[in-house]
Amino acid sequence: MANFKGHALPGSFFLLFGLWWSVKYPLQHIWKKRQHGRRQDLPLLSNKIDLIEGIIKVFFAFVGIMAEQFVPDGPHAHLYNGDWVKLMNWQHSTMYLFYGISGIADVLSMSPLPVPAGLDRFALSLALFIEGFLFYFHVHNRPALDQHIHSLLLVAVFSGSASTMLEVFMRDNSLLELIRSSLAIVQGTWFYQIGFVLFPLNGEDWDLESHGNIMFVTMCFCWHIAVAFLIVGINYTVVWWTTKKFGERHKANTEISLRKTTYTDSSSQKALLQESDEES
Amino acid sequence: MANFKGHALPGSFFLLFGLWWSVKYPLQHIWKKRQHGRRQDLPLLSNKIDLIEGIIKVFFAFVGIMAEQFVPDGPHAHLYNGDWVKLMNWQHSTMYLFYGISGIADVLSMSPLPVPAGLDRFALSLALFIEGFLFYFHVHNRPALDQHIHSLLLVAVFSGSASTMLEVFMRDNSLLELIRSSLAIVQGTWFYQIGFVLFPLNGEDWDLESHGNIMFVTMCFCWHIAVAFLIVGINYTVVWWTTKKFGERHKANTEISLRKTTYTDSSSQKALLQESDEES
């Protein structure tokens, strides 16, 4: 869909997932630390969240495929009638298909089935690789700036694929998760940037052969990276701060209720002491 | 052998090995889990299977070399008579040679000799690398679609070589084994696809310079990947399901025979309890 909306849609998907991950992973790490003390229900919640994420991914991929196929000027599931029909839409459908597979892998990994460790991360890495792979052969024979701005997208896509592949072997590495979140945000905002440059909303077309524009766009990509890491850093801090505040208030409440029921059961008291040790 | 059969032959080899691996590895992992309880004879069987696989590999490689050398229009073991004789066939023979070496490495690794750990995987990775390496210099000066469709083969070949190299250092990683199986299937089906495109059975030649054909073929390669992972996933599930069913029936049988011989030997009873603990 070669217009602004066609870039805003996938951009929003990636931005949404990037932001969501930048909140989810710090939260999960904090929960994991606390799990030793109490609140055995939270890890279950954490598993459920991953399951829902997988289902949403499958749903989004399905919506994406349907949109690409059945927009008014789409191929309507026809592939060949003398010549290939709307291959661009078919390629986009293929990209969505692999994100759908990644969603299915997420769901399977959360199921009690004996799925190989790391399948979910591998499927995501593959989806990113396929996206980059199809884009790579996508952008030949276009104006210089158009090619360049898409190549920069590939830097985010392939870096994301590589860092996610590392997660297959180094699971639960906080840093790799934050890198993945940041690169998803970069991809999201860069899709918007491509939309703004190639289909400017104010109608003033960019000179697609200007060397100055290419230099600016390269530098602008670096700024997107800086902003993405800033956003992830802020979310990380907010999550950490909030859970700390909440944890303290909760502890205070527990201590009050403890005083009421005190002198009754020494074993529960021990457990609580142990918990507050681990939380401090 | 530049015809349909010349692509179907290696395609069938890779497809066969890919399918076989996608059954063998889940089976071996399930056996390994059960090994702790009982059935000490199965790992021995598992070793024997690997040995037979190596011997079959050597045999196939030998057949491949002989076929390339002694087909009617082959070089018949002549390399140089004023000019190089049928270098294409010699290159294919070289590829088969390295798969033969990989088979020998498999056999040696199963032998009681003190072979360095990971030699079998390294030899397979090398064979894939040599295949890709020779293909890489193979496809210059050909029409655009011919070059492109062979380049896509290289993606599967070099990915396979890289993932097998990882197995040298991360042995018995379920995911890497499934990736290798999938990439072997992709290679197999893609050899068939090359055959269908370059030597169409219905006689309608493809336009080898059309950009649309190149775009379709790129996307089609992604579909092959998706199908390969689907096949491996199905095989994995079937194996897991079957062994579970078989395991339960077997356990039921054992429990019946146990009741008959009960009250006789308390130590054997303990062993059986232990076994069912580990199986559940």
Place this chain on the structure above:
Amino acid sequence: MANFKGHALPGSFFLLFGLWWSVKYPLQHIWKKRQHGRRQDLPLLSNKIDLIEGIIKVFFAFVGIMAEQFVPDGPHAHLYNGDWVKLMNWQHSTMYLFYGISGIADVLSMSPLPVPAGLDRFALSLALFIEGFLFYFHVHNRPALDQHIHSLLLVAVFSGSASTMLEVFMRDNSLLELIRSSLAIVQGTWFYQIGFVLFPLNGEDWDLESHGNIMFVTMCFCWHIAVAFLIVGINYTVVWWTTKKFGERHKANTEISLRKTTYTDSSSQKALLQESDEES
């Protein structure tokens, strides 16, 4: 800043950091070894040094950005007025920005906040990557020697980025730290070399298209590498030798003071014996 000073300034920064690291890391490793015995105050000092290093990095990055923006022929914070304003200076500012971010990551990693492990190394690796990334698109459409001499800089920059990325996962690896120090020195001296070649101080311009000059410059880059490793090796030896001498004199002093206070406390004696065991 396309003149000699514009290359001497960043060159000096990198040279300074390379030399400093080649002293700091051996020192930290020696301190860590001794820490088991005594001198619990030194690790604290070591942490403070890292903190100060981070603050200096932020300060240098700030100075660099200001210099690039507000030199007489700089953009003075204007980005666009009909056309892009002084993009070269903006690109350099962007490079400094990421080194500033790396400095902030250093400070955060030394703070008591729950920062993900390896963030400081990742931020440094990213800063090096961004530097190389911007330089890569920087040097098109220039004379052959100019392009080549900048490409060689990229070898040092990307190798530094890769080796620093490895440090994220292999922390406190002496060798990787020495490699990073050496590559920083290489980058520093090579910036000077670029300055000498492109803006010769004696006024005799180099022939920027000569193949001989390109061959010499390539070889000269290797000499820079050899010299950088030599410098790092000498610093390593001097640090090791000095701390050994100092450690022995210190031990001798302690033994003298021990004799004076002898026969008084047997537990302190034990601690000292233990310490000298660990130091020998």
Place this chain on the structure above:
Amino acid sequence: MANFKGHALPGSFFLLFGLWWSVKYPLQHIWKKRQHGRRQDLPLLSNKIDLIEGIIKVFFAFVGIMAEQFVPDGPHAHLYNGDWVKLMNWQHSTMYLFYGISGIADVLSMSPLPVPAGLDRFALSLALFIEGFLFYFHVHNRPALDQHIHSLLLVAVFSGSASTMLEVFMRDNSLLELIRSSLAIVQGTWFYQIGFVLFPLNGEDWDLESHGNIMFVTMCFCWHIAVAFLIVGINYTVVWWTTKKFGERHKANTEISLRKTTYTDSSSQKALLQESDEES
């Protein structure tokens, strides 16, 4: 030195080292296994061998530099007199220099100094990288076959550099040591092959632009790889077989002398029993 001897000299060096390593490493692994039982003098010998190897490397590098500088048509240590003097010889000298540095690193690693772990492997990897790096810019503007045959050398050189770099982090990995040995042999025999092709001894010049020759040479490189692995495999087997035979005869001798001195000391008997357990 653009003649047959100029390729035979470095070829012989690499061949020699490759063959030597293919004997040394299996021997060291066998010694290490036995070390637990007895013969504490052998590891010392093993260290001495590494030391001597380092010294020989330094000596060879020195000879190489001197030969390149002071052959009749060499630069005689002159670098610039109006134009660059014999840059080819200077580049070769630079290559030898880094192998000399690698020799020094070997010697230092065997010394009692606190050298960072893996320095010897890193220095060797760097020497190989520098060799490949200089060759890469060495072969422009030459006939097609000349370029191609040197590019193939680079495959062996950079693979060797990469596998040696892996050894920095995975020390004493039998397989990596065998790969390094094989790649050194490949490099050695390929230098000879380059000599045979570019400066044929029988005087019949090869057509340097023929596509057939390029195809043959590519395939021939694969044969060199196969032969190198065969040689390393044979050496490995011979070493293993010989030490086993020797070990058995030695054990038999010990048992005879044991019988003579029997009934005398029960503690020495125990030690011997323990030893034979570990050897079997």
